[in-house]
Amino acid sequence: MLSNSELVWLNNQCVGDVIAVEQFTHALTNDVFLITNDAHKQFVFKRLNRDARSDEDRQAELLVQKLASEHALTPTVLAHNASYKLQQYIRAELLPANSENRFEILAQQLMRIHQLPALHAPKQRLAFELNRLKKQLDMAIDGQRFQAMLALADQLDKSSENNTLCHGDLSLNNVLQGKGSRYYILDWEYAVIACPAYDLAFCNCINGFSKSHSETLISHYYSALTPPQTESLQSLQKKCDLYLKIFIYINELWTLCFVEKG
Numbered sequence: 001m002l003s004n005s006e007l008v009w010l011n012n013q014c015v016g017d018v019i020a021v022e023q024f025t026h027a028l029t030n031d032v033f034l035i036t037n038d039a040h041k042q043f044v045f046k047r048l049n050r051d052a053r054s055d056e057d058r059q060a061e062l063l064v065q066k067l068a069s070e071h072a073l074t075p076t077v078l079a080h081n082a083s084y085k086l087q088q089y090i091r092a093e094l095l096p097a098n099s100e101n102r103f104e105i106l107a108q109q110l111m112r113i114h115q116l117p118a119l120h121a122p123k124q125r126l127a128f129e130l131n132r133l134k135k136q137l138d139m140a141i142d143g144q145r146f147q148a149m150l151a152l153a154d155q156l157d158k159s160s161e162n163n164t165l166c167h168g169d170l171s172l173n174n175v176l177q178g179k180g181s182r183y184y185i186l187d188w189e190y191a192v193i194a195c196p197a198y199d200l201a202f203c204n205c206i207n208g209f210s211k212s213h214s215e216t217l218i219s220h221y222y223s224a225l226t227p228p229q230t231e232s233l234q235s236l237q238k239k240c241d242l243y244l245k246i247f248i249y250i251n252e253l254w255t256l257c258f259v260e261k262g
Contacts, residue, residue: 001021001023001033002018002021002033002035002045006045006047006084009081009084010035010045010086013078013079013086015035015037015043015086016037016038016039016041017037017038018035018036018037018038019036019037019038020035020036021033021034021035021036022034022035026173027173028258028259029049029052029053029187029189029258030046030047030048030049030052031046031047031049032044032045032046032047033045033046033047034089042089043078043086043087043088043089044075044086044087044088044089045084045085045086046084046085046086046087047083047084048082048083048084048085049258050082050083051136051257051258052189052258053189055082057122057189058082058189060120060121060122060191061188061189061191062077062080063119063120064119064120064121064165064188064191065077065188067116067117067119067120068113068116068185068188071112071116073112073113073116073184073185074184074185074186074188075087075088075089075090075184075186076088090176090178090184091178092176092177092178092179092182092184093176093177094172094173094175094176094177095172095175095176095177095183096172097172102172103213103216103217103220104220105175105183106170106172106175106203106207106217106220107217107220107221107224108183108220108224109170109175109183109185110167110170110196110199110200110203110221111221111224111225112183112185113165113166113167113170113185113199114164114165114166114196114199116165117165118162118163118164118165118193119165120191121165121166121191121192121193122192122193123160123162123192123193123194124156124157124160124162124166124192124193124194124195124198125157125192126153126154126156126157126246126250127150127153127154127157129153129250130146130149130150130153130246130249130250130253131150133250133253133254133257134146134253136257137253137256137257139256141253141256145249149245149246149249152242152245152246153246156242156243156246160194160195160198161194161195162193162194162195163193163195164193164194164195164196164198164199165191165193166191166192166193166194166195166196166198166199166202167185167188167190167191167199168190168191168192168194168198168199168202169187169189169190169202169206170185170199170202170203170206171203171206171207172207173186174186174187195239196221196236197236197239197240197242197243198243200217200218200221200236200240200243201240201241201242201243201244201247202243202247203217204217204218204240204244205244205247205248205251206247206251214240214244215237218233218236218237218240219233222236
């Protein structure tokens with residue numbers, strides 16, 4: 001699973017001899033492995049997809065992950081370069097997809113993320129992401145639909161408050177439940193400075209929640225806000241609906257670029 005050059009790099013990070021490698025199959029953007037060394041210590045090793053994010057994006061991701069780890073939200077990065085990342089392994093379980101309180105838990109984790117300082121990540125740039133994905137596609141797409149989505153993306157970019165650090169990819173696979181109901185958030189490569197509706201909508205999109213479940217998540221989040229709220233629940237839901245349209249389309253293009261093409 002790991003090449004000789006990757007094993008050499010790991011050895012140079014004082015990992016030691018790797019005796020076991022297990023791939024996390026749910027990871028889509030990067031190849032992610034649980035590695036065990038000859039001292040039976042475990043680490044997470046990532047083979048980064050350099051087509052998916054730029055070097056500048058990766059540097060921002062590292063700074064955001066460092067910030068989040070300082071607030072005990074995520075594992076610590078131990079070493080990295082342009083192609084690989086080595087990070088702390090935390091023994092924890094994925095949040096079950098059928099957990100009865102999954103919407104409340106996700107809302108709580110979004111609230112934890114949004115309370116971090118709005119630093120390091122790029123500002124919301126949906127129009128940029130759409131154009132980048134289009135350039136990476138090697139097939140024709142519906143031009144009229146693309147232009148309509150691009151116009152909506154530009155509208156949302158210009159109207160965003162850009163005052164909240166958003167995770168940008170909060171799937172159930174990116175939430176770990178540790179001991180004592182302690183939760184950890186994984187994979188910060190799509191973090192942006194945007195607004196809460198951005199994260200709520202993408203969380204609903206990436207998890208494939210129904211309309212009623214989406215509204216449940218938004219309601220849990222809204223009820224956790226410290227009063228007085230600056231907008232109504234209905235206003236937040238409408239804003240989330242607009243973002244959701246964009247994210248559904250972005251995910252379609254992303255799948256064409258990195259899943260079906262792969």
